[in-house]
Amino acid sequence: MDYEALRFIWWLLIGVLLIGFVVTDGFDMGVAALLKVLGKNNDERRVMINAIAPHWDGNQVWLITAGGALFAAWPTVYAASFSGFYIALMLTLFALFLRPIGFEYRAKIDSETWRSRWDWALTAGSAIPALIFGVAFGNLLQGVPFYFDDILRLHYTGSFWALLNPFALLAGILSLLMILNHGATYLQLKTEAELKARSENLSAVLALVCSAIFVLAGVWLFLAVDGYSVTSLIDTNGANRTTDKTVLISAGAWFSNYARWPLLWLAPVLGVAGFVACAMASKTQRHITAFISSSLAIAMVVLTAGVSMFPFVMPSSSTPAHSLTMWDATASESTLMIMFVVACIFVPLILAYTAWSYFVMRGRLNEQHIRDNSHSLY
């Protein structure tokens, strides 16, 4: 396998890890963010929390792994995005802090105030990262201002407030709503009676809203967001020459990949179809279909963003030639190869034992079960 193929595989693998994160951690973030919306009393909220209790920790490792894989496979992208989006990343981090302790400590003290505070902590801890990740993607699609100096130190020249522009906020809202919807489809699978009915009703509406925003964002991207294209030849098999290319900013450039390979239209089309199918399935109480459609839809949203930008992963709006692409911001060939082998061994294993853990914990939860096991459950 040559360097070029490994680079392409790693673009796919980073995508797989990101999709793994939004599909798995997405629903537990959605459930936690809906605690105060769907749960009308403590028992209902405990049903919701215990529906994800055995799994949220494992799910969150998709995020940790995506971060680690970014570090190993695209070190410069990891360095540039994490330091460039400093304040946004710190806010994400502070929000994420609240989840592990929220889940673990909420039921440890029998007090209404105590529980209510942790409910808000869990809501914020789950909603804020979903929002910020969407805003980050919205900014990546527009390009962010940074350049490298002569020893390749990164200098980010934008501000935190500039990240909160209208297009990015729309992307953030889409990200948050699709996570909420995903959480609601998971609750359809794991709860009973009223809680289940509320989740169905929410998804039936929310999924349609998501599809509308997704289409709107696509139209906006086409009409008002300039894309990037590499106009020099990149040596896809050679060492990274991150700052030695020429890049053109032009309207509609983010749609050039679709013109070249029309099959790629499947990604956004399946995204919209997934949301619509999710809404219909929720309405007709086909819960498994609703959950799978929602998973498909959010996977396709991530894929659409990736495909539109390909080969860019972090375009520079101020110094376009320094934009990071998946060809010239990667790790060395040997590191990519080693990490590829490691991923080939462990990703299937992870999927296997994760599936087993869901199988062990299968079935719906109700309030009676919570009351019977009050001291051992969350």
Next chain:
Amino acid sequence: MDIVDLSRLQFAFTAMIHFLFVPLTLGMAFLLAIMESVYVMTGKTIYRDMTKFWGKLFGINFALGVTTGIAMEFQFGTNWSYYSHYVGDIFGAPLAIEALMAFFLESTLIGLFFFGWDRLSKEKHLAVTWLMALASNLSALWILVANGWMQHPVGSVFNIDTMRMELTSFSEVIFNPVAQVKFVHTVSAGYVTGAVFVLAISSWYLLKGRDLPFARRSFAIASAFGLASALSVIVLGDESGYELGDVQKVKLAAVEAEWHTHPAPAAFTVFGLPNEQTQTTDYALKIPAVLGLIATRSVTEEVAGLSELKEKHLERIIRGQEAYVLMTQYRAGDKSPATINRFNEVSADLGYGMLLTAYTDDVANATAEHIAQAVEDSIPKVWPLFWSFRIMVACGVSMLVLFAAAFWHSAKRTVDKPRWLLKFALFSLPLPWIACEAGWFVAEYGRQPWAIGEILPTHLAVSQLSVSDIWFSLGAIVVLYTIFVIIEMWLMTKYARLGPSALHTGKYDLESPANVKEA
């Protein structure tokens, strides 16, 4: 304070708080696996209750381990972006492998450990617990492979075109001797932490005369596990000393306040007051030959002193200055064979040349003063290392004595342990944390001025952030962590006081008021 100081402070704070929770997780995971094994083998439910109760405390601790752990992974990118770019090709791999191989398994199984009791057979649940314990240790392995590489970077080479270090041998990175000794020493320290934790709380129940059968059994398991761990942590720590003598001479010399090279075999300074001004140790109490034996395993080899090491650093800084200048020329477009050949001759000292960038932007014309300053700063401050190392060793020895006594009384099957022993155990509760933090400090502060030993100076490794950005994050982290730690310790105390009654099985002392009065 500038961005370098602030970034260092933030990293040190987050790492040291994270490291309050990690050792206990490492140790408790195995203790839980041992307790549950006894349950499965004997069928006695008291051992299941032990697993569940100590598991509750484990969970309270684990949650903050996860919370503070996320910050660690994010921070390399957020605050150390040049570091991430410069060494990510090597350093990122063990972190990613840690997540794929270990953390995923640990985090998935911890859900089944807590919530799978009624859904798994006894044997399957036991397997889950053991795998969770193994996975947490496997996590430690990969993290310490990464950390070991920072201390002693092997299996990699500088690439001038991509302006970073690149991997040449992954097996050298994994089998890095520094990483290996660090791993065994650190996980053993974790086992000691878990054992002291269980021993101290059990002793408190025994002192109070509460839940005696539960407490005695916990005491026995902790004392045996703790004795074995305390022995290994000391033996393996000694092995670390040998490794330092081999590859991290500066750290060893600073830890031992070895100002000058003395004729072999070197003496070990037990106590003294290191004096930076006079470059001597006042009131030194020395044992002849012991340092030579620890560091070189011989009586004929010398242990290098700081002043001799500085002389070597001076030579390397001057060669490094040339390497840095050639590197700049090459990157500006001068790709003549003469430049490339000369660069390759001196490139091993490029990191030493980079040290000069702390004092001048114009490395080519660095003055003699700049160079002298760089040489002076090429070794860490002596007294913090000297003292924290001795604090760690004192705690370690004290815990060894504790476990020896505790194990002796368990093995004798004395039903009523002497009260001095129980009090000794209870008051030893903070010791493993003091030792772990002190040990971590020795390892990381002793690495200065380097982020990556002799490759990348700490001051260059930071992200180009604004001072106010880092003040904001540091301030918020300090406030949040303080709140979290207070809540954690409060819950931990509350549940430790409740004891096994927290399980609500109806069998334990606090659940029936009559029993409490009798006791």
